[in-house]
Amino acid sequence: MxxxxxxxxxxxxxxxxxxxxxxxxxxxxxxxxxxxxxxxxxxxxxxxxxxxxxxxxxxxxxxxxxxxxxxxxxxxxxxxxxxxxxxxxxxxxxxxxxxxxxxxxxxxxxxxxxxxxxxxxxxxxxPSLEELRAKLLGMLQTPATRIAGILQAPGGQIARVLAAYAKKDEAA
Structure with missing residues (x-):
């Protein structure tokens, strides 16, 4: 050189x-x-x-x-x-x-x-930067899916109760 x-x-x-x-x-x-x-x-x-x-x-x-x-x-x-x-x-x-x-x-x-x-x-x-990002994303998504499940549960329960009353009325 x-x-x-x-x-x-x-x-x-x-x-x-x-x-x-x-x-x-x-x-x-x-x-x-x-x-x-x-x-x-x-x-x-x-x-x-x-x-x-x-x-x-x-x-x-x-x-x-x-x-x-x-x-x-x-x-x-x-x-x-x-x-x-x-x-x-x-x-x-x-x-x-x-x-x-x-x-x-x-x-x-x-x-x-x-x-x-x-x-x-x-x-x-x-862990590498990509692994850490994946773990962080997983941690962020987990609470969101739990919240969605909890919010959907009361609606599902109401629908089941209404369906039970409907069946009861049909049987009577």
Whole structure:
């Protein structure tokens, strides 16, 4: 890379850090191209991104962002994963690390809060944003169906009483 390409890369990475909520730092020494491609495919499916970046350029891009706490993790063969949904990127990274010994989650940052590997693992065990939305929607809909059932019950009872009187009158 020449200087202008490096500047553009640092600027694009800095804009990514400004827009995202979660960054995970991983060690990816010895991964094959097929394994990295599979990891990128999983990240994309979860709405996350995965990029191998030179540590020096990533450090420059981190300057002035809320993710400066991850600078000490940028040593050796590292890669960055990020997403707006913090749980999604953590889930994919931890799940891939379980199945691949060469891929190690070093840590990351959720906003200005730096996390170690155990913090990322704990975050990955939380329900995703979509799961939380579904649960919230279910909780909101449940009272509405109960209210509708309660409102319909008196009308049904009145109809049954009237039907019983009608049958009584017919029999008499």
């Amino acid at each position: 020449d200087r202008t390409e490096k500047r553009e890369f640092v600027a694009s990475l800095a804009s990514v850090f400004a827009e995202t909520s979660m960054v995970v730092v991983t060690r990816n020494a010895g991964l094959t191209v097929a394994e990295v491609t599979e990891l990128r495919r999983r990240m994309r499916a979860a709405g996350a991104s995965f990029k191998v970046a030179k540590n020096r350029l990533a450090t420059l891009a981190l300057d002035g962002t809320r993710f400066e706490g991850i600078k000490p993790l940028l040593k050796g063969p590292t890669a960055l994963a990020w997403s707006r949904d913090p749980v999604a990127v953590a889930k994919v990274a931890v799940e891939f690390a379980r199945t691949n010994e060469k891929f190690v989650v070093l840590g990351g940052a959720l906003g200005a809060q730096a996390l170690d590997a155990s913090g990322i693992k704990a975050l990955s065990e939380l």
